[in-house]
Amino acid sequence: MLSEEVVKAVEKVKPSIVNVSTVKMVYEFFFYAFPVHGVGSGIVVDEEGLFLTNHHVIRGSDRIQASFYDGLMMEGRVVGVDPSLDIALVKVDGANLKPAELGDSDTLRVGEIVIAVGNPLGLAGEPTVTMGVVSALDRQIVSRELFFPELIQTDAAINPGNSGGPLVNLKGEVVAVNTAIIPFAQGISFAIPISSIKPLIESFKKYGRIVKPWLGVKTIDVNRQITNYYSLG
Known part of the structure; x- marks a missing residue:
């Protein structure tokens, strides 16, 4: 069942x-x-x-x-x-904790059942559980500070305080991290795919810090003057 x-x-x-x-x-x-x-x-x-x-x-x-x-x-x-x-x-130091099992967000399908677990509004007691489906994949969201190119959209209820909590599949595997909602909408929430986060965890365990590759490239618009100077035409 x-x-x-x-x-x-x-x-x-x-x-x-x-x-x-x-x-x-x-x-x-x-x-x-x-x-x-x-x-x-x-x-x-x-x-x-x-x-x-x-x-x-x-x-x-x-x-x-x-x-x-x-x-x-x-x-x-x-x-x-x-x-x-x-x-x-x-x-945290000196803890003997139970780690969550991290799943594979790359295999998620639209319509798949997912469960959001967390602490909305800081409510005391056990975590709050809500359920929904994967509404869409690879959603692009732009905020004042961030650009998210590949978020998972779900209709599982997510509220302030849920941020940072897991979105799990029916196997209990974490497939995403709940991160954002659209306040004036209903049933539109977003989560970061766990496949994007795993390299950060692996990097920290290996190097003791988060190491990400970067490319030192600066881009400019190519106007007519630059085109003529470098004979790009």
């Missing part, structure tokens, strides 16, 4: 969900400071305390607190970021 498959998938991934709470100190005139609190979700990817979340969840934070499924609460520190992909890696 479908309901039993969903229950098993959720039970498999729940121990790997992280409730992320952040504090950022904001300074006003006369050096008066007040805390701004934020919430998000995360996914354990390493038994030794490494978990991933969205970069926008922890960006600029002075303090990160991670709460785990068994009630354990620990201070986290950022050990790697990829702002262009909106992904951050956070580490």
Whole structure:
């Protein structure tokens, strides 16, 4: 039965969900400071305390607190970021955690059932579970700060606080990381494919930091003057 498959998938991934709470100190005139609190979700990817979340969840934070499924609460520190992909890696010390099983987002099909798990609005207690389908693949989304070329679109309900949490298939495998919604729309949410994130995790485990290839190229528009100068016509 479908309901039993969903229950098993959720039970498999729940121990790997992280409730992320952040504090950022904001300074006003006369050096008066007040805390701004934020919430998000995360996914354990390493038994030794490494978990991933969205970069926008922890960006600029002075303090990160991670709460785990068994009630354990620990201070986290950022050990790697990829702002262009909106992904951050956070580490807690001395933890014996259960990592989630990472699936293959390249095999996803439109119409496939997916499950979003996370901590919307910072609600206390167990993670919140919603279900939907893969609505579209390779969605391109442009924001004021980021360009996402290949997001997964889903109608599984995602709310503030879900960011950084997993989108899983019926096998309980993480196939994407929930990252964005369109506030004025209904049933339109977006997640980052896990296949884009795996190289970051592997890079950190190998080098102790995120290493990405880059090409030192600058482009310019070719106008008539440049065409004539270099005889490009």
